[in-house]
Amino acid sequence: MVDYGPTADAAALLARYDRPGPRYTSYPPANLWRDDIGAADLQRALQRVGRSGEPLALYAHFPFCARKCLYCGCNATVTRQARVVDEYLDDLERELDLVVAALGTRAPAVQLHWGGGTPNFLDDAQLARAAALYRDRFAFTADAEWSVECDPRLVTPSQLTTLRAAGFRRLSYGVQDLDGDVQVAIGRPQDEALVRRTVAEARAAGFEGLNLDLMYGLPLQTPETFARTLDAAIDMRPERLAVFGYAHVPWLKVHQARIDAATLPDGPARFVLWRLAVERLTAAGYRWLGLDHFAVADDPLTRAFEGGTLHRNFMGYTTMPASHLVGTGCSAISDVDGLYAQGEPKLGAWRTRVRDGALPVVRGWRLGDDERARRAAIMRLMCELALPVTALGDDADTVRSRLVPLADDGLVTLDEGTIRVTTLGRWFLRNVCMALDALLPARDAVQPWSRTV
Ligand SMILES: C[S@@+](CC[C@H](N)C(=O)[O-])C[C@H]1O[C@@H](n2cnc3c(N)ncnc32)[C@H](O)[C@@H]1O
Ligand code: SF4
Known part of the structure; x- marks a missing residue:
């Protein structure tokens, strides 16, 4: 150690x-970007990259969730209607067609990541349709990495089979904390038994690189409760873990104000929790990579860290071998040829922009x-x-x-x-x-x- x-x-x-x-x-950082960057800037950047023939990494954002977790800092929206998702896929298809038209080619792609929100809010047919939208429009290399974030509370064996058949090999589950009291305080009830079962189901479906997301700094967390969460997570033997420090920013994410600030660990208490995570995970054989990621010794992420080829982008740490990232779906960010472009974060406004035939860029930065x-x-x-x-x-x-x-x-x-x-x-x-x-x-x-x- x-x-x-x-x-x-x-x-x-x-x-x-x-x-x-x-x-x-x-x-x-994104909150400094300017609103004088728009669709035409991304259009030109995509044209240049399309002509260059350089490979792309792709990100797709699925904003839907069944319920909002009180701590959530992601772009997530609660809905109960399958029809809303079908319409979203129609609009995603429109946006992808705009991207492909700008690229002017069926561009080579080495990576596809689905995040959210909750990509597995989609049912089997919707998941298969969404995967085909990307498969049909890009020339994925044989070793392209497809990864997806899932909520274990919604995932079904049949979704896992569908995702595997579509080409996804890596899967990440949001776990956060397994203590019952903490879960009540963050509005995310989730039994340890359910997490264990869904980890086993992911393995049975053939996923190779499994990641679990944990968080420290949550309300009511103590070293004792968090140690139990860490030990349980280690016992599930995921290849990777991300341990995020809870970002409490109620001035930006107003629903976080429903967390009682008095129950949040203060700076020194947060540090004790974070230190505990590093010690337990490294003692269990995980390597600490960069800021907040951990992986087993023979994981590609560890090899990239040790070989000096690790990358960092909006998805966190990645082995991404592409210099351009094209984000699709509402709020998604692109990083193309020295241009950052942020997609419209409001679902309705994103839909309107895409239906009007424009890349839905609202702000960005030219480096x-x-x-x-x-x-x-x-x-x-x-x-x-x-x-x-x-x-x-x-x-x-x-x-x-x-x-x-x-x-x-x-x-x-x-x-x-x-x-x-x-x-x-x-x-x-x-x-x-x-x-x-x-x-x-x-x-x-x-x-x-x-x-x-
Ligand atoms: C899109 S979610 C993961 C998939 C799925 N929606 C779920 O929650 O299971 C992405 C991850 O971001 C992290 N996260 C969300 N809000 C955060 C916050 N305020 N501070 C730090 N990390 C946060 C959580 O660990 C969460 O698992
Ligand atoms: S943490 Fe995940 S499930 Fe919870 S609201 Fe955010 S995106 Fe949705």
Whole structure:
């Protein structure tokens, strides 16, 4: 087991570093993007990429859920009608046709990820139809990776068989926490027995790489309750786990205000929970990858982390071998040829835009040379925990001076022309990246973030 430094050292640093900050799934982060980026910008970027013949990664967003979990930070909408989903698929088809027309070709694709919301809110026929929408329009490579997020409370063996037959090999279940009291406090009842059963069903259906999502920092969580959740999750032997710090941002996600703030663990208590997760999972043989992912030693994600080829984007950490990500479905984000483009997040407005025959882009960001270099540097630090100072170009001296206080605190070393995150610094990885961020001071005043630890 790796020693991640004395708890006391990190706990003392919490007071200084546990503050709002971006999660760097993009740079610049999405809440800074501008609304003067629109459909025409994405159209042109897609045309360029279509002509280049470079392979794509694809993301599809399915916003539907049976019930809203109180903590949810995703773009999710509650509905009870199958007809709404059928209409959504009609509109998704329209959007895909617009994307393919802009690409001007049946472009090569190496990855498809379905997220949400809850993709398995769709019934078997809808799942098969949605998969065909993508299969028919893109030239997937033989080893393309298809992955899907599912809610274990809704999943059925027949959905799993349908998804497997459609080509999905990787599956992720939202678990969050298995303690009954915590589940009541977050509005997500979910028996451990149900999770165990659906994990077994996923394996029986032939899914290879299973991921479970857990969260720390939830209301009423204690080290004792969370230890039980971690032990149960480990006992299910998923190949991967993501352990997200709960982002409590009720000013952005108003339903989160229904969580009693007095029941939330404070900064030091959150840290104890997070530390517990890292210790238990690494003791059980999982490797800690980047910020918040864990995987068994022979998992492709671990090999990518250790081989320096791990990537980070809106889906979190990925082995994604494509430089362009095309997002489809309401709220989906694209990252194409140096352009970020955010899809309309409101379902009705997204539908109207697509039916009017326009790519439904509402905002975005075109990266200049400096931002491209900074993005590459921040992503590399998030994925490899090390960075040659030369990667920062002309700005190396400024960044170095911003990193000196972090080096003095033992979070990074700055020897031999390399910025290296120490084992202690891993707890504060977002803060280290913030030192490379040129836009942060301006943004701090505008937008409060979730806490960094
Ligand atoms: C789209 S959901 C997963 C699939 C399915 N909807 C479910 O909940 O089972 C994506 C994941 O984001 C994480 N998540 C949601 N809201 C969050 C928040 N406020 N802070 C941190 N992580 C969050 C949860 O771990 C959740 O499993
Ligand atoms: S956590 Fe998952 S199931 Fe719960 S509301 Fe969010 S997207 Fe839906």
